[in-house]
Amino acid sequence: MHSDNHRTRVGVERRQKMRQRLLESALQVFAEKGPDGAVIDDMILAAEVSRGTFYNYFRTNEELLLALAETLSDELAQLVDALVCEASNPIARVALALRAYLHTARSYPLFAAFLDRAAWPRIATQGLTLQQLVRDLQLAQEQGLIAVPSVQLAQDLVLGPAMSAVHTLCVGTPPHSYPEDLTALVLKALGVAAEEAARLATLPLSPPQLPADSLLLRAGKGRPPAA
Amino acid sequence: MHSDNHRTRVGVERRQKMRQRLLESALQVFAEKGPDGAVIDDMILAAEVSRGTFYNYFRTNEELLLALAETLSDELAQLVDALVCEASNPIARVALALRAYLHTARSYPLFAAFLDRAAWPRIATQGLTLQQLVRDLQLAQEQGLIAVPSVQLAQDLVLGPAMSAVHTLCVGTPPHSYPEDLTALVLKALGVAAEEAARLATLPLSPPQLPADSLLLRAGKGRPPAA
Amino acid sequence: MHSDNHRTRVGVERRQKMRQRLLESALQVFAEKGPDGAVIDDMILAAEVSRGTFYNYFRTNEELLLALAETLSDELAQLVDALVCEASNPIARVALALRAYLHTARSYPLFAAFLDRAAWPRIATQGLTLQQLVRDLQLAQEQGLIAVPSVQLAQDLVLGPAMSAVHTLCVGTPPHSYPEDLTALVLKALGVAAEEAARLATLPLSPPQLPADSLLLRAGKGRPPAA
Amino acid sequence: MHSDNHRTRVGVERRQKMRQRLLESALQVFAEKGPDGAVIDDMILAAEVSRGTFYNYFRTNEELLLALAETLSDELAQLVDALVCEASNPIARVALALRAYLHTARSYPLFAAFLDRAAWPRIATQGLTLQQLVRDLQLAQEQGLIAVPSVQLAQDLVLGPAMSAVHTLCVGTPPHSYPEDLTALVLKALGVAAEEAARLATLPLSPPQLPADSLLLRAGKGRPPAA
DNA sequence: CATGAATGAGGGTTCATTCAT
DNA sequence: CATGAATGAACCCTCATTCAT
Numbered sequence: 001m002h003s004d005n006h007r008t009r010v011g012v013e014r015r016q017k018m019r020q021r022l023l024e025s026a027l028q029v030f031a032e033k034g035p036d037g038a039v040i041d042d043m044i045l046a047a048e049v050s051r052g053t054f055y056n057y058f059r060t061n062e063e064l065l066l067a068l069a070e071t072l073s074d075e076l077a078q079l080v081d082a083l084v085c086e087a088s089n090p091i092a093r094v095a096l097a098l099r100a101y102l103h104t105a106r107s108y109p110l111f112a113a114f115l116d117r118a119a120w121p122r123i124a125t126q127g128l129t130l131q132q133l134v135r136d137l138q139l140a141q142e143q144g145l146i147a148v149p150s151v152q153l154a155q156d157l158v159l160g161p162a163m164s165a166v167h168t169l170c171v172g173t174p175p176h177s178y179p180e181d182l183t184a185l186v187l188k189a190l191g192v193a194a195e196e197a198a199r200l201a202t203l204p205l206s207p208p209q210l211p212a213d214s215l216l217l218r219a220g221k222g223r224p225p226a227a
Numbered sequence: 228m229h230s231d232n233h234r235t236r237v238g239v240e241r242r243q244k245m246r247q248r249l250l251e252s253a254l255q256v257f258a259e260k261g262p263d264g265a266v267i268d269d270m271i272l273a274a275e276v277s278r279g280t281f282y283n284y285f286r287t288n289e290e291l292l293l294a295l296a297e298t299l300s301d302e303l304a305q306l307v308d309a310l311v312c313e314a315s316n317p318i319a320r321v322a323l324a325l326r327a328y329l330h331t332a333r334s335y336p337l338f339a340a341f342l343d344r345a346a347w348p349r350i351a352t353q354g355l356t357l358q359q360l361v362r363d364l365q366l367a368q369e370q371g372l373i374a375v376p377s378v379q380l381a382q383d384l385v386l387g388p389a390m391s392a393v394h395t396l397c398v399g400t401p402p403h404s405y406p407e408d409l410t411a412l413v414l415k416a417l418g419v420a421a422e423e424a425a426r427l428a429t430l431p432l433s434p435p436q437l438p439a440d441s442l443l444l445r446a447g448k449g450r451p452p453a454a
Numbered sequence: 455m456h457s458d459n460h461r462t463r464v465g466v467e468r469r470q471k472m473r474q475r476l477l478e479s480a481l482q483v484f485a486e487k488g489p490d491g492a493v494i495d496d497m498i499l500a501a502e503v504s505r506g507t508f509y510n511y512f513r514t515n516e517e518l519l520l521a522l523a524e525t526l527s528d529e530l531a532q533l534v535d536a537l538v539c540e541a542s543n544p545i546a547r548v549a550l551a552l553r554a555y556l557h558t559a560r561s562y563p564l565f566a567a568f569l570d571r572a573a574w575p576r577i578a579t580q581g582l583t584l585q586q587l588v589r590d591l592q593l594a595q596e597q598g599l600i601a602v603p604s605v606q607l608a609q610d611l612v613l614g615p616a617m618s619a620v621h622t623l624c625v626g627t628p629p630h631s632y633p634e635d636l637t638a639l640v641l642k643a644l645g646v647a648a649e650e651a652a653r654l655a656t657l658p659l660s661p662p663q664l665p666a667d668s669l670l671l672r673a674g675k676g677r678p679p680a681a
Numbered sequence: 682m683h684s685d686n687h688r689t690r691v692g693v694e695r696r697q698k699m700r701q702r703l704l705e706s707a708l709q710v711f712a713e714k715g716p717d718g719a720v721i722d723d724m725i726l727a728a729e730v731s732r733g734t735f736y737n738y739f740r741t742n743e744e745l746l747l748a749l750a751e752t753l754s755d756e757l758a759q760l761v762d763a764l765v766c767e768a769s770n771p772i773a774r775v776a777l778a779l780r781a782y783l784h785t786a787r788s789y790p791l792f793a794a795f796l797d798r799a800a801w802p803r804i805a806t807q808g809l810t811l812q813q814l815v816r817d818l819q820l821a822q823e824q825g826l827i828a829v830p831s832v833q834l835a836q837d838l839v840l841g842p843a844m845s846a847v848h849t850l851c852v853g854t855p856p857h858s859y860p861e862d863l864t865a866l867v868l869k870a871l872g873v874a875a876e877e878a879a880r881l882a883t884l885p886l887s888p889p890q891l892p893a894d895s896l897l898l899r900a901g902k903g904r905p906p907a908a
Numbered sequence: 909c910a911t912g913a914a915t916g917a918g919g920g921t922t923c924a925t926t927c928a929t
Numbered sequence: 930c931a932t933g934a935a936t937g938a939a940c941c942c943t944c945a946t947t948c949a950t
Contacts, residue, residue, distance in 0.1 A: 011930090018930095036263035039923060050932040055925075149408045152401055157412055160391030164383040174379055181376045185384055189416035237950075238912075245913080266940065277915045282942070464929075465933075472934080490717035493919060504936045509921070603862045606855055610845040611866055618841030628833055635830045639838055643870035692909090699909095720944060731911045736946075 019057050022047050024219045026068050031113035035065055065118065071215050072111065076104065077132070082209050084132075090139035091146055091192065095183050095200040097133050098162060102179035104208065105166045108216050115163075116170045130159065140190075147191035157189050246284055249274050251446045253295050258340035262292050292345065298442050299338065303331065304359070309436050311359075317366035318373055318419065322410050322427040324360050325389060329406035331435065332393045335443050342390075343397045357386065367417075374418035384416045473511055476501050478673045480522050485567035489519050519572065525669050526565065530558065531586070536663050538586075544593035545600055545646065549637050549654040551587050552616060556633035558662065559620050562670050569617075570624045584613065594644075601645035611643050700738055703728050705900045707749050712794035716746050746799065752896055753792065757785065758813070763890050765813075771820035772827055772873060776864050776881040778814050779843060783860035785889065786847050789897050796844075797851045811840065821871075828872035838870045 025046035029038045040061055044054050058064040080097045087093045105112035137154045140146045148154045165182055168174055175181070180201045187197035210217050252273035256265045267288055271281050285291040307324050314320045332339035364381045367373045375381045392409055395401055402408070407428045414424035437444050479500035483492045494515055498508050512518040534551045541547040559566035591608045594600045602608045619636050622628055629635070634655045641651035664671050706727035710719045721742055725735050739745040761778045768774045786793035818835045821827045829835045846863050849855055856862070861882045868878035891898050 014930090040925090041923075051925090051934095052927085052932050053930080056930065060924080148412065149404070150402065152395060152399070153405070153408055153412065156388050156391040156395055156409065157416070160387030160389070161383050162387070163390065164387030168379060168383055172379070175377065177376070178380070181380055182383065185375065185380065185416040185418075188418075189384070189412040191412075191415075233950095241913075267942090268940075278917095278942085279915050279944085280913075283913065287941090468934075494921095495919070505921085505938095506923085506936050507934075510934065514920085602866065603858070604856065606849060606853070607859070607862055607866065610842050610849055610863065611870070614841030614843070614845030615837050616841070617844065618837040622833060622837055626833070629831065631830070632834070635834055636837065639829065639834065639870040639872075642872075643838075643866040645866075645869075696909090721946090722944075732913095732946090733911050733948085734909080737909065741945080 018049070018053070020213065020215070020218070022049070022054065022057055022064070023068050023071055023215055026064050027072075027110055027114055027215060027219045030065065030068065030118050031110045034117040068114075068215075069118075072114070075210060075214055075216055076101070079104065079208050079210060080132070083206060086206075087203075089145060090136040090143065091187070091190075092200055092203065093136045094133060094140065094158065095187060096203065096205070097136070098158060098183050098186065099179045099201070099205060100208065101162060102165055102169070102182065103205070104216070105169050106179070107208075108219075109170070110219055111216055112166050112170050115166045133158065145192070146187075154190055158186055161186055245276070245280070247440065247442070247445070249276070249281065249284055249291070250295050250298055250442055253291050254299075254337055254341055254442065254446045257292065257295065257345050258337045261344040262288075295341075295442075296345075299341070302437060302441055302443055303328070306331065306435050306437060307359070310433060313433075314430075316372060317363040317370065318414070318417075319427055319430065320363045321360060321367065321385065322414060323430065323432070324363070325385060325410050325413065326406045326428070326432060327435070328389060329392055329396070329409065330432070331443070332396050333406070334435075335446075336397070337446055338443055339393050339397050342393045360385065372419070373414075381417055385413055388413055472503070472507070474667065474669070474672070476503070476508065476511055476518070477522050477525055477669055480518050481526075481564055481568055481669065481673045484519065484522065484572050485564045488571040489515075522568075522669075523572075526568070529664060529668055529670055530555070533558065533662050533664060534586070537660060540660075541657075543599060544590040544597065545641070545644075546654055546657065547590045548587060548594065548612065549641060550657065550659070551590070552612060552637050552640065553633045553655070553659060554662065555616060556619055556623070556636065557659070558670070559623050560633070561662075562673075563624070564673055565670055566620050566624050569620045587612065599646070600641075608644055612640055615640055699730070699734070701894065701896070701899070703730070703735065703738055703745070704749050704752055704896055707745050708753075708791055708795055708896060708900045711746065711749065711799050712791045715798040716742075749795075749896075750799075753795070756891060756895055756897055757782070760785065760889050760891060761813070764887060767887075768884075770826060771817040771824065772868070772871075773881055773884065774817045775814060775821065775839065776868060777884065777886070778817070779839060779864050779867065780860045780882070780886060781889065782843060783846055783850070783863065784886070785897070786850050787860070788889075789900075790851070791900055792897055793847050793850050796847045814839065826873070827868075835871055839867055842867055 022043065026038075026043055029042045029046050032038075033042065038061065040051070040054055043061070043064065044051055047054075058067065080100050083096045083100055084093045087096055105115060134151070134155060137146070137158065138151050141148060141151055141154065146154065148157070161182055165174075165178065168178075184197045184201035187200055188194060192200065249270065253265075253270055256269045256273050259265075260269060265288065267278070267281055270288070270291065271278055274281075285294065307327050310323045310327050311320045314323055332342060361378070361382060364373070364385065365378050368375065368378055368381065373381065375384070388409055392401075392405065395405075411424045411428035414427055415421060419427065476497065480492075480497055483496045483500050486492075487496060492515065494505070494508055497515070497518065498505055501508075512521065534554050537550050537554050538547045541550055559569060588605070588609060591600070591612065592605050595602065595605055595608065600608065602611070615636055619628075619632065622632075638651045638655035641654055642648060646654065703724065707719075707724055710723045710727050713719075714723065719742065721732070721735055724742070724745065725732055728735075739748065761781050764777050764781050765774045768777055786796060815832070815836060818827070818839065819832050822829060822832055822835065827835065829838070842863055846855075846859065849859075865878045865882035868881055869875060873881065
């Protein structure tokens with residue numbers, strides 16, 4: 001029958017909607033209270049759903065946190081990939097990714113707060129789209145684009161400042177060029193020559209592309225990304 | 228009478244002992260479970276004291292955490308100060324402090340784990356002896372020893388990698404020269420010339436001096452600091 | 455849809471039931487142990503509910519006590535009002551209210567015990583239906599039906615003996631006419647002439663009317679009110 | 682030896698002092714927090730003694746409460762007896778006792794607060810010197826000085842208003858003649874003729890005599906008893 | 909005796925999870 | 930599926946009591 005398909009499809013859509021609603025609320029709650037301070041009551045109050053509904057979608061708060069991290073990770077990966085695919089070499093990709101990450105954190109304060117409170121080390125390590133970045137560092141090293149004693153060290157030199165900068169973005173309003181400044185200096189640490197670092201850190205950045213139903217867009221209400 | 232003084236002194240000493248015992252256990256527990264996973268029961272089990280005793284010394288777990296952070300901060304500050312006082316200029320002091328921090332983290336895995344789980348951003352920001360480091364960065368900038376767009380940025384470039392490296396130390400065993408390698412690259416990021424960075428990152432480091440009743444010594448049982 | 459209303463209504467009813475069950479148990483427990491001796495465990499044991507359920511209805515034991523006092527106060531007020539509305543003048547109403555109060559205390563020993571243990575001064579003052587009584591005393595004074603130096607004094611002369619008599623009812627079995635005897639003498643104290651006092655203290659008292667779901671009825675299982 | 686006696690005597694005196702100090706503090710604490718809200722910590726803080734010392738004098742808080750009630754009871758009895766011994770007949774003694782009780786409550790607010798919070802029904806019944814009053818009521822009835830259906834009823838008509846008046850004294854400042862007014866009306870309730878009641882309620886009241894080390898005097902700092 | 913640290917039972921409160929409607 | 934009441938384990942905190950010094 002046709003109506004069965006219809007019923008099913010409508011049902012699936014509604015399920016998606018509810019799931020997104022929960023993720024959206026979760027982002028706000030986790031950003032505000034941190035992963036250990038947030039309790040299920042906060043979630044259902046924020047989402048204005050019943051307790052039972054929560055459990056129809058997630059079995060624990062931890063599972064919700066992971067789902068949220070995964071969703072954000074995917075969106076971020078999309079956003080970064082769109083930029084990075086244009087780039088010819090690995091170190092340029094690293095520079096673009098780092099800047100995109102910081103710009104996103106600045107444009108979406110909830111995202112930044114979430115990263116600042118929840119991400120480290122629980123999340124950052126395990127997923128938040130940094131796999132590609134690590135691979136690019138590896139390639140850059142192999143291709144002689146950077147000169148570091150070890151790729152591990154390169155990671156600490158990229159991720160550490162990134163993390164720290166997210167915190168800075170959360171508690172203050174650093175100058176407009178902060179992402180680019182930081183990127184340039186990080187590249188210098190990796191052994192890129194000063195002029196090349198400056199160039200790579202200021203490559204034109206096409207405006208971020210987020211899917212229409214993006215969590216960041218919905219929850220963030222983001223400030224307009226810097227012109 | 229003399230006995231009153233004696234009684235008082237003995238009492239004070241015993242109180243100190245118990246307090247240290249609690250701090251010692253707390254370091255282990257916080258290192259293992261993190262500040263949000265640790266409950267008071269963990270503390271009193273680890274310290275083998277009664278529940279009431281806990282409350283005779285600390286009103287909440289949070290207060291214990293702060294006391295612990297303060298104690299560690301003080302010890303670390305002592306340790307760093309002893310090294311740093313020899314240094315002639317601010318940027319050399321930054322290099323020494325960073326290396327000392329990482330060496331300490333490597334020598335005392337409990338300390339590293341504590342930092343990795345508890346320190347960011349709850350602790351690192353507010354106290355863990357980084358005040359001096361921030362001041363030195365400021366001075367270095369003023370004296371033209373480093374060249375960064377802002378001191379805030381310099382902070383992110385020092386503290387971020389430090390934090391990240393502590394995590395690396397916790398989960399793996401990077402090469403022996405990791406602290407020096409990282410320090411050299413961080414200095415390069417700050418604008419120090421490569422040779423000067425290498426020199427500053429390998430200044431001789433006198434062995435760490437900890438007070439006899441040091442928490443690190445007692446709780447850490449630390450590996451022998453690398454020769 | 456109709457089912458939503460139904461579901462809601464059923465839910466509300468069940469909530470009411472549970473609340474009444476808790477109040478009923480609370481009356482027994484408070485009557486037995488007093489407001490300061492009763493702990494939440496006593497409540498949940500008596501009501502045979504879980505600890506969590508208690509907190510779904512009341513946040514603290516004190517809040518339960520207040521809710522109970524309010525409920526009893528309301529029932530008592532209803533009961534008294536039904537009698538008193540027949541009365542033509544304020545002093546007659548005072549007499550009827552006083553007698554009704556004592557009869558109720560005698561008919562419902564749990565109520566008496568509760569009053570004896572909990573009521574003074576925590577409850578009596580603030581609510582237990584005595585507002586009307588105070589107003590009637592005021593009116594009586596204004597209309598010259600009683601002659602006392604102050605209404606405050608009149609209050610002490612009515613409420614004091616009432617309270618004291620409740621205690622007497624709790625610990626012994628005074629003669630059948632105790633409420634009427636006491637009422638007559640109290641009226642005399644207020645300046646009512648002896649014969650008039652006797653008359654007012656023995657006006658016919660229609661049988662008490664309690665709502666079907668009355669707490670007194672359910673918890674008290676009351677002795678049959680004296681014929 | 683003589684010194685042994687000396688040592689013993691000095692010791693006994695010091696014990697008395699400490700005991701009185703504890704009782705004095707206890708009166709303040711019980712008056713403020715009530716018997717169920719006061720904890721041993723309150724006592725030792727108020728008395729500025731150590732925890733151990735408390736237990737050298739009283740085994741529990743309840744025991745302290747009883748000792749305090751007994752002490753106050755004794756002092757009150759002394760005070761009342763001194764007045765009452767002059768009185769020729771039982772009903773005059775009742776009047777004097779009631780007035781003395783209320784005057785004392787007014788002069789010593791801590792005493793009044795203690796009675797208001799602690800006395801009923803825990804204390805009043807069991808000791809606070811009302812034995813004599815009950816006996817006098819009995820005698821008065823036997824001698825035909827009062828006319829009440831039962832002595833029990835007479836008790837409720839005297840003690841109830843007394844209690845209630847203490848509360849009134851605690852929360853407000855009734856007119857100066859309140860004790861006498863109340864006494865006169867109570868006597869009328871008991872069947873004393875109006876003029877006789879007025880006369881008995883205004884017999885001259887010699888100033889209260891308290892022992893030099895009276896608890897009331899020390900703790901109360903009493904307002905000067907009304908002229 | 910005075911002291912105050914140590915103890916642990918008792919009681920309060922939260923919150924994740926289940927389940928009947 | 931959505932709902933929200935019921936549950937109880939886990940935690941937090943207080944405070945009476947003991948006891949070595």
